[in-house]
Amino acid sequence: MNFSSFYEIISKINGVSHVKVIHDDELLQEIHILANTNRAPKQIVRDIETALLAVCDYRIDRKIISIAQIDTEDYKVINRIKYEGLVVETSDHNIQCKVTLSYEGEDFCGSKTAIKTILNRRKVVADATVAAVEEIIGQPFVFDVQDVIVSTSRDVNYVSVIVNMVIGEGEETMVGAAIIKNDINEAIAKASLDAVNRRIQGRIS
Template identity: 55%
Template sequence: MDFMSFEDVIAKIQGVTHSKVVYNEDEVEEVHIIANTTRSPKQIVRDIESALLAIFNYRINRKLISIAQIDTGETKSIKRIRYEGISLEVKDNNVRCEIRLNMDDDEYTSTQTAIGTSINRLKVVAKATVSAVEEIIGQVSVFDVEDIVVNSPRNISYVTVIVNMINDIAEEVLIGTAIVRNDVNEAIAKATLDAINRRIEK
C-alpha cells in the first residue's frame, strides 16, 4: 500500500491545510491534520475516511486521526443549490441524463450523454449535475467527477461521490454522500450537490 499517497489526497480535502501520515509497512499508525475553521473536525474526519476508502479501498480507524484547527480568518459562506428532478433514458448503446436544479426559485437544466457502460450510467448523473452547477455559478471546467462508490453496509445503501475542484491556485477534493432511498440516480445527484454545496461561496 502506497501510504505516502494518502497525504496527497488528504491535503486536497476542503479545510485541510497540512497533513502528516505516520505508518509502518502494513498499516497507518497516526494521521495528523492542520485545518482551518471553515468546517468542523467531524466533517473533515468523515471526508478523510470516505476518500481513503473510495480511492485506496483502505478503511481507517477514525481514532487514529487527530485534527488541530487554526483560525485563518476564513468564513464559511455557502449558497444552497437544490435538487429538483432527474430523467434518465437508455437508448441503443447510449445513456442520456437530464438534471434539474433550483436556486433562488430559478430552475437550471443540464443534459449529458455517454456510452451506456455500467460506470457511465452512474457518472453521467454526476456529470450532468456538475454541469448544471457550473451554469448556475457562471463558470465552466471547474468540477470533474473523480469517482462514484455505492455502499450497502447493514442493509443501508448510500452513495459517495468524489469531485475534483480546480480554482486559481490549487486543486481540491470534494466529497459528498447521500442515502439511497428509492432511486440510486437521485442519490448520486444529491451526493454530488452535497459535495459542491459545501464549497460554493457567495
Template identity: 35%
Template sequence: MAELTNDVISSMEELINKVQSVISSKVVANGNEIVEIHVLSDNSRSAKQIARDVQSVLMAEFNIDINYKIISVAQIETGGRAYNDNRLAFVSLTCVNTGINMEATVTLTRGTEIYEGVARGLNTSRNKNRIIVNATIDCLSKIISDEHNLILEDVDIFPIAKNHVVVVALTHATHQYEEMLVGSCLIKKDEGEAAVKATLDALNRRLITILNN
C-alpha cells in the same frame, strides 16, 4: 499557523459556514495575517455567541488566535429557520436510453432560479451514475464562473448499516488551487437521485463561498 494561501482561506470559510446559525462567511487576509472576518447569520443566536464560536473553531482547526474585534456578524430575519438562496436543491432526473448510449437530464433550483444540465455516455451499469453526476456538474457550469472547474473523479456505492450509500468525489480546480470535494447520500428509492444528491452534498457549502466571492 498554516500559510494563508487561497486554499487555506477557503477551508476557513467552509469551516466557519458549519458554525450553528452561520449562512455564509468571508475571510479577508493581508499577507499572512487575517484582518477581517465577515459573517452572515440568521438571528437564532446572538452575534456574540457566533463570534465566540468562530474564534474557537479557527483556534481548534488552524491554531489561529483571532481577535474578536475583527469579526463582524450581520444577522437577517429568517422566520426562525436558517435559509440560503445560494443552496441548490434537487428537482428531477430523467434518463433516456438510446441503444448503447444514455442521456441524463438533471434539474436543480437555487432560490427562484431553475437550472438544467445534460450529459451523455455509454449505457453501462458502471457508467450510468457517472453520466448522472456529469449532468449535475453541467447544471453547475451555468451558475458558477468559468474560473471554477469541476471534474468527476469517482462515484461508487458502498454498503453500510444494511443500506447502501452513494459516494461522489470531485475535484474543484481554479488557476490558483485545487481541492477534493466528497459527498454522500443514502439510497432510499432511486439510485440515480441519490447520485445527484451526493454531488450536491459535496458542493453546496463550497458553492456558497464561490458565489459570495
C-alpha cells in the same frame, strides 16, 4: 436617452459595489461593474438586463457589460442549491441524463451523454449534476467527477461521489454522500450536490 439614470438603477442591484457607465449622446458603449463574490456574474448581468428593460424600456447588449469581483465580508444568508429532479434516457449505445437544480427560485439544467457502460450509468448522473451547478455559478469546466461509489453499512445503502474542483492552478477534492431510498440516480445527484454545495456557498449567494 438619459444614460445617467442607468448608474442609479444598476447601483441598487444586489451584489454591485461600484458602477461606471460609458456612453456618448446616443449610444451606450460600456458598463463596468465591481461586485462582491456573493452572487455569480451571470446572475448580476441578468438583473441588469431586467432592470434596464423594466425601468427604462432599454434592451441592453450583455456583451458590453464587464464584471470584476472582490472578496468582501458582508455575506448574506446563504441559500443552498436544491435538487429538483432528473430524467435518464437510453438508446442502443448511449445514455443521457438531464438534472434540474433550483437556486433563488430559478431552475437550471445540466445535461450529459455518455456511452452506455455500467460505470457511465452512474457517472453520467453526477456529471449532469455538476454541469447544472456550473450553470448556476456561471463558470464552466470547474468540476470533474472522479468516481461514484455505491456502498452498504448496517443494511443502509448509500452513494459517495468524489469531485475535483479546479481552483486557479491547483485543485481540491470533495466528497459527498446520500442514502439510497427509492432511486439510485436521485441519490447520485444528491451526493454530487452534497460534494460541491458547501464549497461554493460563499461564491453565489
